[in-house]
Amino acid sequence: MIQRKHSTALFLVSIVAQLYLSKADEREINNVMLIKIGGSSVTVKDQKETFNETVVKWFTETIADVVSPFYRMGDTHDCALHEKPAVVLVHGAGSFGHHTAKEFNLKGYPHDNSEFNSNTMEGLAKTRHSVQKLNQRIVAELLAVGVKAVGISPCFGGLRNLDLFEEQQSWLIDVLRETLRSGLVPVLHGDACLYGSSAAILSGDTLLQMCSPLAGQIVFLTDVDGVFQSDPKTNPTAQFIPNIAVDSQGNLVLSHVIQATESSHSHDVTGGLKTKLAAAIAIAASGRVVTIAKSGSLSAENVLRGEGGEDVRCTRIFRQD
């Protein structure tokens, strides 16, 4: 898998880079939680450019509660207060972005981008503008609850063209590390990018995988409790899978039949649950625990607070050597 190769290389880059950090810097960024909230959680399905107000509030208030005070306004920089994690946030596009991407026939990276036509760049510009509105709103809500959040659009900065994915990936890691060290919470989003001479969508899940070398813990917040053996929305008796062990190659240790993790929108251009699970497995294969939990649930709050326990309903994906 193309992204796994990237993340191994990046992991090495991140180890080398970390050796150069001062001790104080290390304290801030050694405990990084990377959190992705799905577009289908944070927006209203099938209603173009509509926020799910309840979930936006829940998410931003929960982040304010779990993040290290170093990332909150008025921090006194007292070392004793810094046991809570630094966080890097990534959100999908949901009804922001996906409707426009579909209208203009933009595909999710790394799928074939050959259907370039005279409207492709119009689609790229409009899709990007749409998802940036969602990003602005999430950043505004985080600021309102005292979190020093900054929106970062991955494409058209150092990540200029997805054709050069590998070469440009370390740029993103550097930006995130510098941002965290400064006491700022990066808020990234799935984005519309140049891809060769055409355009493609960089999904929030692929982005999460790119950022994963920075993080000790990775959490996906979705619109279902975790991984089921079949789609729980169409099959109410679908069996829940709390643990998935993978080897270092990303093969499932016990071969579960997994058909669905999240309901996918009819307009989802980035592959929905399949890309999510593939990203989660590739990250877990690199030795990091990935947890999938439901947005807005008490279980998700426990996961984000680092509290485990029997009654926490979530799926954990981890490496078993």
Ligand SMILES: *[C@@H]1O[C@H](CO)[C@@H](O)[C@H](O)[C@H]1NC(C)=O
């Ligand atoms: C917002 O999300 C919550 C939790 O998933 C869900 O119960 C609610 O129906 C959603 N609201 C809308 C307007 O879709």
